[in-house]
Amino acid sequence: MRWLLLLLLLLPGLARAQGAASLVADTVTVTPDNRLVAEGNVEAFYDGTRLSATQVAYDEATDRLTIIGPIFIETPEGDIFTAKRADLDPQLENGILRGARLVLDRQLQLAANRIDRVGGRYTQLYRTSATACRVCGGREPLWELRAERVVLDEVEDQLWFENTQLRIGGLPVAWLPVVRLPGPGVERATGLLVPSIRQTDRLGTGIRLPYFVVLSPSRDLTLTPYLSPQTRTLEILYRQAYLRGDLSVEGAITQDTIRDNSIRSYVFADASFAYPGNWRLEGQLRSVSDEAYLVDYDYSDRDRLDSFLEISRIRENDRLSFGLTVVESLRAGDRNAELPSILPGASYSRVLRYPGLPGRLTVGASADAAIRESNEPSVGRDTGRLSGRIAWQVNRVVGPGLVTEAAVGLRADAYLVENDPAFDGTITRTLPYARAELRWPLQRTGATGVVQIVEPVVALAWSDLRGGPVPNEDSQVVELDEANLLSFSRFPGEDARETGWRAAGALRYQLTAPSGFAMRGTLGRLVREEADPRFSDGTGLEGTTSDWLLSWGLDLPSGLTLNGRGLFDDGFDFSRSEARLGWDSDRIDIAATYVQLDAAPDEGRPDPVAEWTLDAAYRVNQVWTVSGEARYDLSADEPQSGELGLEYRNECVTVGLSVSRRFTSSTTLEPETDYGLSVAFNGFSVDAPAGPIRRTCRN
Structure with missing residues (x-):
């Protein structure tokens, strides 16, 4: 007992x-x-x-x-x-x-x-x-x-x-x-993190030794020396959390043989803070010493750097913002001095509601500028825009479930153009407009719980632009997709506006089943009274009738998802198409994308573009994982980049091997192969994977 x-x-x-x-x-x-x-x-x-x-x-x-x-x-x-x-x-x-x-x-x-x-x-x-x-x-x-x-x-x-x-x-x-x-339970501790070995064609074999420093409960610093026979680099990551926001700064400074031992560097910083009265401060800094530095060291594949600072206040019925954006292009052939690189702006909008007046009244004003560093005539053009707008909008559900929306408004702009003889120095214009939309959502629920929704939609719009021509700084790349098919204008910015009568129609379908199966689709088209020459070939918007827009999606209970979008004419010739396959399961993760675009010289695309990308990971068993990435240019019939990774992980060690290849070349980039190796002893590492796999002992 x-x-x-x-x-x-x-x-x-x-x-x-x-x-x-x-x-x-x-x-x-x-x-x-x-x-x-x-x-x-x-x-x-x-x-x-x-x-x-x-x-x-x-x-x-x-x-x-x-x-x-x-x-x-x-x-x-x-x-x-x-x-x-x-x-x-x-x-x-x-x-x-x-x-x-x-x-x-x-x-x-x-x-x-x-x-x-x-x-x-x-x-x-x-x-x-x-x-x-x-x-x-x-x-x-x-x-x-x-x-x-x-x-x-x-x-x-x-x-x-x-x-x-x-x-x-x-x-x-x-x-x-x-x-x-x-100890294994420590989330943040000063000390050496997992080192890694990297070997590239241009930098040789080097080692990264990251050292993490806890400065306080809300601040930390990571210093990573990267050393090889061709480079001496120090990478820095600083993070700080405040009661009202967060700040992070990452960067590196380098002396290498690629640029004859000249100093190379980059700085990326992000900040976000919230203040009383719904005020918010957000900022982003992106700066690099030369066009190829980020790619040479695998820091980023960005070809355009946007730095900005914005102060905004958003309340229930109004929004106020002040901001400044600075843009730097890393693309071969771009001359930053001739691009609008300094973009200050301010805007205010307010929603007004009056008893007895249905719907809502919106008023707003904005000021924007596009400034170039160059002072040469035409290519160094600077513009400024002051705008005011007023709009009234009402929504109603009438009859057998018809959802209606109507809006009328007026926009007025005043432009100041300098250093471009093709435009008057001061330009004013007005844009009265009207828009109406009619939707009829129809729903059916089956005995098994399957829900089907069919929704025909028709939208009608009119506008008349009065005034002189203005430079188009913010609407040079035009897209037609399900997000703007029924919108007032297909131009993404404010400088270019559609005019005349136009109408859009679409049919939407959605099915959802309790098993997790779902499918959705949209088919629509745009027609206009007169053709707009600003919509060039390849956009799908040229002529009085646009291409057909088809978007679709499919979700399977197994975790497989298919999504696609395409523009095609009456002969089923596609001018733009895109498809994405995704699959998330216990052992397989796949994301594959196909993109095809016709040539559009006005958008800086003189030749057709077609490529596919693949990002996949396969867990062979509990300890082995194989991953890969690939990007292939179908138009040029050549690969652009590829990567293969192999990871072994058990209860005591994590080993990662990788090899990647960049095939493309330009005036600033050369083809390059990159090899990587990292080894982590689990049990001490702060960021070691959770749930270690235990091996079994065999006689």
Whole structure:
């Protein structure tokens, strides 16, 4: 028969503690010298800590516990002690464990001849072997640290190793006098992060050694030296969290042989802050020393850098904003001095509602400018625009569920144009307009829960632009898609506006099933009274009748998704098409995209474009993952880029291998092959993957 005793009632030492303790054993006896002895399947519980052993003896005179093993102790934090014999105080905070093993966060195991518990905070281990690898029989683990002494600070969750050897497969490969490492449960700790090796055609073989520095609970800094025979680079990442927002700054400074040992650098910064009164400050800085630097070092594939600062306030019925944007192009052939690179702007809009007036009245004003650095006539043109607008809009549901919308409005613009003789210095224009839309959503729900929605939509618009011609700075790239098919204008900006009568019609369909199956589609077209020459060939908007727009999507319960969009004429010749395949499952992740565009010289695309991209990952089993990326130019019939990655991960190590190739070349870029290798010892790494895979031991 097993006994259940409350040590709080029997032991004065425990009675003074804050928590109560309990003991379960097959037999419990009290000796004549006031020693309590529990034997046989002993289990003790105190303040969230569980202890099991063969025998536990408590000596009231010395206030000590003598424990005979095999001993198993589990703390509330999930740490596990095992030992053959122990001498501890009743709170299990001070004492000695012999022939002991400590397992931290069920990841890192430390085996020692002796473990001392001191002050309930420090655990000292002597002649210690530490590893996160599963140890099978007498075989050596894949890696281990052997130290004369290890001190675990449970408050700071830090490990200190003294006189330490790093062994790989049992062979010593490095010696360090003192090593400090974070415990497995630490989220942020100063120290070395996972290093990586990179080899490229132009930079040779180099190593990255990231070092993470905790500056405060809200600030940290990561410094990463990147060294190879051809480069000396220091990468920097600074992050700070404020009560009202966040700031991050990343960058690098380089001296390499690619640019004859000249200094190269880049800085990317992002900030976002919220203030009382619904005010918000957002900023972004993008700067680079030369066009090829970001690609040479695989920092980014951006070919246009936008830096901005904006102050805005958004309330229920109004919005106010002030901003400045600076644009820098990295594209071959672009001359930044001749592009509108400085773009200041301010805008205000307000919604007004009056009793007795249906719908809402919207008024607004804005000021914008496009400034070039060049002072040459025509190519150095600067423009400024001051605009005011007023619009009235009303929505109603009438008859058998018809959803109607009507709007009328007036916009007035005043332009100031400098350094371009093709335009008057001051230009004014007005744009009265009207728009109406009619939708009739029809829904059917089947007996199995399948919901189908069919919605025919018709939109009619009219506008008349009065005034002189103005430069088109913000509407040079035109798209026709399901988002703007029914809009007032297909031009994305304010400088160019559609005029005359035009009408759009569309049919939308959607099906949703309880199983997770779903499909959707939109088919529509635009017609206008007169052709607009500003819509060039290849846009699908040329002539009085646009191409047909078809967009569709399909979701399967298996995780497979298909989405597509296309523009085609009456002969089913596609001018633009796009399709995307996605599949997310337990073992496979795929994202494949196909894009085809006809030539459009007015948009800077003199030749047709067709390409496909692929991004995939396949988990072969619990430890092996294969991934790949590819981009192929179908028009040129040649690859643009490709990457293949292989990752091995188990409970104690993560190894990543990658090889990538950039095939394209330009005046600033050359084809290049990039090899990468990274090795992380799990158990110490702050960002180690969760849920380590445990290998099995085989005879």
